[in-house]
Amino acid sequence: MPPRLAVLASVLGAGALLLAGCANPSTGSATDDPTKPVTLKFWHGWSEKNEVKAIDASIARFEKLHPNIKVKTTGNVTDATLNQALRAGGDDAPDVASSFTTNNVGQYCSSGMWADLDPFMKKTGLDKHKVFPKTLLDYTSYDGDQCALPLLADAYGMYYNKDAFKEAGISRPPRTMSELKRDAVKLTKRAKSGGYERVGFMPNFRLYQNSPDRLFAQWGPTYFDKDGKARLAKGSAAKDFFATTRDLVKSQGGYGPLEKFRTSFGDEMSSQNAFLTGKLAMHMDGEWRGLFMKGAKFKWGTAPLPVPDDQPETYGRGYLTGTVIGIGHSSKHQNAAWELVKFLTADTDQVVSFANAIHNVPSTKAALTSPKLDPDPTFRAFLDIAQNRYSTALPASINGGQYVVSLQDFSYGVEEGKEPDLNKGLRELDKEIDADNLQAQN
Structure with a gap:
């Protein structure tokens, strides 16, 4: 998926919602029986015809494996809309949510609106360190809380x-x-x-x-x-x-x-x-x-x-980011929701099929080396970048991508020649970032 052109605005909009009073989100339940009939609500941001077709095909594969679980999808959902619904909780909030904005993971986790996934992985025997590349785990967690998992990546x-x-x-x-x-x-x-x-x-x-x-x-x-x-x-x-x-x-x-x-x-x-x-x-x-x-x-x-x-x-390194997916803390069907999250993120054939369909980088170690992946050499160059040990992702922050916005604004000034003293400007940038982080914590 190409990162949407309004990502930075989404970061700030979602951040404002998160920081405006969601420290105590509605509490759901992780005591449901995932083998019982249930309908899950899954919200995502994909809107392009081919992307929606691919996600619908993924859901159809999941429902065939889990005939008791029906999934109602809603696409083209922004982070601001998603977080407002999760903050409000109730029956209208999604059980499972995905986002293109990895910069917001720190807020998803620290606010408590996205459930910690480690207990679900432990309960079902999924070893995240064996399944997912380290860099992708880093950008789906914050301060030890794995509230999200990678759902395809971008390099x-x-x-x-x-x-x-x-x-x-x-x-x-x-x-x-x-x-x-x-x-x-x-x-x-x-x-x-x-x-x-x-x-x-x-x-x-x-x-x-x-x-x-x-x-x-x-x-x-x-x-x-x-x-x-x-x-x-x-x-x-x-x-x-x-x-x-x-x-x-x-x-x-x-x-x-x-x-x-x-x-x-x-x-x-x-x-x-x-x-x-x-x-x-x-x-x-x-x-x-x-x-x-x-x-x-x-x-x-x-x-x-x-x-x-x-x-x-x-040489061979690059910048990594991607889609993240998690479970709404207000969901009353968290075990069933985990079955969907686990399938979409950790089932090798599913991850490969989805990656091929929308031309994104697979997000598991097994899928990255699958012979079923698109053989196009121009695509495989990005698979190599994703697996390079020097490739990096942005670190999570409590106020999401605000520090990235600050860096971007500063960079505009540098290229326009408005920062004649680079050392001084960088020191001021550090102070600005620290002040924003401190404000978000209070």
């Missing part, structure tokens, strides 16, 4: 125009940031008007999926110390990251011209996407982009994003 890598590479005499995708700069310059084509026909690699943070945290993952950053304090100003990762993006921008003509070119691009999910139309020679995106490349008029490939020059051993 970020590089799409590149093979024809443009051949034309520029480049034999393979760049593996280090210095190679990325070199190749980006070679691949950039200026127009006679002074603008651009094509940009090698545009790092501008307002471009499509270019939220700064995604490219920043290539540095393996540590956002918080062991005491939960922001530490972006410490160490060299953030400074090197911004120095690299500034250098990429400068070497290809500067922020103003690049930003002007960016505003001419078509919609991300349309046939006028800038990479699809040849306006970008290299582009950061997720595994789902391959589904939108069928009309490309050039040969294209995929590869991991480059890594810092002083970390060549980490």
Whole structure:
């Protein structure tokens, strides 16, 4: 699933609901008999026709295995709507819920609105450490509370125009940031008007999926110390990251011209996407982009994003995120709900079938190595990224993605040249993040 364009707004909206008085959510029951007839309510965010068809097929497979359990699905549900219903509780609230917003897991768990899944796993013999990759477990838990499980994942890598590479005499995708700069310059084509026909690699943070945290993952950053304090100003990762993006921008003509070119691009999910139309020679995106490349008029490939020059051993890494699923704390059918969650997340054939259907990365160790997975090599590059031991996900926070929003706002200022003293700016950013976290705790 492509992360929705309104994810950050959803983060803040859901956060406001969570922090506005849901410390004591309605309590459901985990004493129900999952072999008895029951109807479960499952809310999810998928809305595209092919995605809805895939989730409906998944539910049909589950109901065939569990004929006593019927599932009523509701799609296209935002986090704000979901959390409002869970806060209110009652018979209208969902028994099972999924979300595209991994940044909100810290709130789901700490608020108590999503039930702790560890007792259900223990009761049914599911060893989460054997089933799920560690990084995916990390972004579905908070402070020791496993209130969610991964339901497919997304991995970020590089799409590149093979024809443009051949034309520029480049034999393979760049593996280090210095190679990325070199190749980006070679691949950039200026127009006679002074603008651009094509940009090698545009790092501008307002471009499509270019939220700064995604490219920043290539540095393996540590956002918080062991005491939960922001530490972006410490160490060299953030400074090197911004120095690299500034250098990429400068070497290809500067922020103003690049930003002007960016505003001419078509919609991300349309046939006028800038990479699809040849306006970008290299582009950061997720595994789902391959589904939108069928009309490309050039040969294209995929590869991991480059890594810092002083970390060549980490090449192959990438940013990971994905869909999460959990049980509403107010559900009176939590054991039956667990049967659905367990099937959707841990049944290998189901996970593989669902992943193939919507072109997402499988979220279990067994499914990632299944011979039944889509054999397309452009897709398998993302499977390798998902399994790379250096790949990272954002850490959970009590106020969800607020620190990501703060980083994004700061990054806009950096690329626009409004942060002349980067060290000072990063220290102020850390203070802002710490103050927001403290406010959420009180």
